Amino acid sequence: MPDTLPTDSVGLVTEQQHHFDEPLTLACGRTLPEYDLTYETYGKLNSNASNALLICHALSGDHHAAGYHDMADKKPGWWETSIGPGKPFDTNRFFIVCPNNLGGCKGSSGPTTINPETGKTYGADFPIVTVPDWVESQRRLGKALGIETWAAVVGGSLGGMQALQWAIQYPDELRYSVIIAAAPKLSAQNIAFNEVARQAILTDPDFHEGHYLAHDTVPKRGLMLARMLGHITYLSDDAMHVKFGRELREGELNYQQVDQVNFQVESYLRYQGKNFVHRFDANTYVLMTKALDFFDPAKDYDDNLAKALAPIKAKCLLMSFTSDWRFSPARSKEIVKAMLHHDRDVSYVEIDAPHGHDAFLMPIPQYTTTLKAYMDRIETD
């Protein structure tokens, strides 16, 4: 337990919750009659509400993007590298809002919360949610906080897709969109990885068609496998090599038992997988992968991405990482190219980084410096 928190941290933070009574009709056709969003804020909203940043989280993220909940916390929020006084998302200048998405498992309405219509946990009955649905709910949260226009909407990976969708869906309600390590839609390979992760969860005998909580269990094997697989796609082959190589756990290969850990990378994956089971919900994981699979703004425009992005008015920053093979630089460039087709104000930066997709969460000097320079030019009054 630290006695003091780092001076460039937002420090101790408290999560908040907003209850929405106005029904929300989702892309799937179903309506949530009421719902909650759990969120955190950092920094102060200025008098004309012109300094608000919306941070959107990725697959396994949540609303706790920065700071500490408790002096005993071992780890700060997931984007501590970028959020705080003097950092790219500078809390001396910006009022930052980060909600847990609908369908999540960290407080916002989702599979682990109570369905007000039945009085029971939603479980598998929570509807499929999409990126446009999240934008809609985030917009309502903004309005509840007095924000009509975001200075910027920001996100990495699935969060970047939300930042992109915001610019399409409500072009007049954000001035900047910062889209990091994202893609205009998943590739067949991306979908394939999601499908294996989903099948791991759905075929776990403890899944009980998503009503595992009612059976007093969780599909821990399936969720563990999904997470292990996820981790492979978050790291580059090179990053894995540097991190683990073929280093042996015990010094010698174990030729006797097939379930024995031999290599450090096996140990790492098992640890990450088992750990995840304690902090994440399987139904939420499935829903998040569906939101990824279904994201495809060009779909209603004959697969013409330029047409789909035509409504955008926000200035956009796209960033990608050379070693990211989940959403490679080529995927970001598809978005840049489509934006340039309509002569939009778009900047693109490719960061030379060996870490793979995970790079967007890391303190990489070129990344941080570039991001900060861009954010610093956003006017806040």
Place this chain on the structure above:
Amino acid sequence: MPDTLPTDSVGLVTEQQHHFDEPLTLACGRTLPEYDLTYETYGKLNSNASNALLICHALSGDHHAAGYHDMADKKPGWWETSIGPGKPFDTNRFFIVCPNNLGGCKGSSGPTTINPETGKTYGADFPIVTVPDWVESQRRLGKALGIETWAAVVGGSLGGMQALQWAIQYPDELRYSVIIAAAPKLSAQNIAFNEVARQAILTDPDFHEGHYLAHDTVPKRGLMLARMLGHITYLSDDAMHVKFGRELREGELNYQQVDQVNFQVESYLRYQGKNFVHRFDANTYVLMTKALDFFDPAKDYDDNLAKALAPIKAKCLLMSFTSDWRFSPARSKEIVKAMLHHDRDVSYVEIDAPHGHDAFLMPIPQYTTTLKAYMDRIETD
């Protein structure tokens, strides 16, 4: 059912089996007191036994490399594209031997066969086998067939590792080694994929610590997941794009059920996964991934691959495919470089192909032509 078989096929073939009474001590320290190898042969051994080719199979392969077992067979052997009259492994010239490896599940001694010491199915009691163990057993099979020296030992992927190991282990007993789409050892990422596949199998409640047959069941969920994951690594992202894109199975996205197939790629993977369960054994799958993980000829030479390859006398052909991200061209080049260090006779060809790792099984003109030209220069008398 075809009335006739293709004229460039070896036609109808029959598998054979050889029983070995001489005990075989394995790298793991355990000894098989006796064992069987199931194998097929194509072509005719010449009088001085100088035209024998050994074909080594990969992870999920077997001894049925070419031809048909029956006029009703829907598919020929797994390397039909390369084995047959006039093909690269030309049965007009070569006598080809392809065994099912020890630990396999297609007839050779392995987890699904009877342990002569107990009278019961081996199941999980079958020992961990390694690439050097396979070389040893293949050598004995050769001798049983009257072959003292192979004209060439050939394989792709894990089969290529066996061809490499042959050249190291018995340098005087093969004249050529043809190593296709292989690597000198697995990367951390390769091991990571194997570990997820293994965990899928080992954590399946129907695995019963490998003794599932005694429980009258098979860990079909785990084996299905392992195979789905395997297929992702066999195809390039581009190949998946060409093959499936984001094409929808039903024309429209299904927003109602999370277990519904939406994209063709999901349907393909589920089909491949389910199908595999009927034709492969889970313990064998686990053993094969261990053999892959453990293959590392440089390990006993301070990770100096050149030193490990120093004994090689065979002329070697290395081939790789541009889009193979499982064992990329860079991995083949590591082997080539190490061979050149000792001025070995090595040829290297990189084939421009979009299919990913699976390319080594495909009828790609540049690949077939090059391979045939190389094989044609091998003297057979």
